[in-house]
Amino acid sequence: MAEVKCYIPKTLEEALAIRKATGAIPLAGGTDLMVQHYEGSGLSPVFKKPIMIITNLCELKGIKKMEDGSVEIGALTVSREIAECEDVHYLVRSAASRMGAISLRNSATIGGNIGNASPKGDLPQPLILLDAEVELISLEGSRRMLLDDFIKGAKKTELREDEIISKVIIPPADFTYIFYRKIGTRRANAISKLSLSAACKVKDGKIVDFRASSGAAGPKVARGKDAERMLIGLAPEELKSRKEEFLDAWNGVISPHAMPEWRRNSTRRMLDYFIDAVASGSPEGIIE
């Protein structure tokens, strides 16, 4: 078998030069890549392309709250740090804290979760609800785009062969009500079977922002902006009159392949629960 090169750059500049010259695959925590290249117990994983271990790149680590209220999360930040950081939006912290078991959360990076682009990945779902952006960097410079545009479908992203994901930017958000649920098989080490975030802002007695995002219910996270707009401008107590129409519209937004009936019914029930809580004038905050 031909030998495959493994690079371990010490700086971002070095990493970008290697990426441009060889197209080496970035390996962060390796929790997806090592499983994908598993060859059996006691055997080394087999890679067909060069790999580049990027864990030394300090430039891609850490969480920063910016002056405009946005929060930037370096691509190599692991889920445990995200779950523990109060600056990060509750919805993203909730998702990070429910990823795998503690050992996994110490290795699994946000860049890897996004780069892997699995429909069952936990972080893209709340990030897409929050209109988060991703920054991609190469020797040519950097570019930013909505995470929703970056992830094109299952395992498909806009990442070029010479680029690395450098950070995720979460804009400031101010919601009156928020809701997060992940349904997995068990509490630890369970990949999402289904997940949902929902958020709503009420101002002067009217809904001025309503958002939802569904994970593991189609080839990528589903956001249905047309459906969301149906509820804007209503008073919370008017929500019940448009609820069924909204839930039917959301049913058209998701496209589950496996266990579609269960996924559609569960999604409907979660959204129904959230809307009823908002409509009934629950105390503001997290809807449990």
Ligand SMILES: Cc1cc2nc3c(=O)[nH]c(=O)nc-3n(C[C@H](O)[C@H](O)[C@H](O)COP(=O)(O)OP(=O)(O)OC[C@H]3O[C@@H](n4cnc5c(N)ncnc54)[C@H](O)[C@@H]3O)c2cc1C
């Ligand atoms: C037992 C187990 C349980 C799991 N449970 C969950 C779970 O509950 N929820 C969940 O969402 N996931 C889960 N996963 C999947 C995995 O842990 C996550 O997707 C994790 O975030 C991947 O991060 P990583 O750093 O390990 O990525 P890696 O495996 O290193 O990389 C994943 C992909 O992203 C690319 N990549 C990584 N970093 C960059 C970068 N900076 N720039 C460009 N490309 C990059 C890699 O090239 C690769 O294609 C689980 C995995 C295992 C093995």
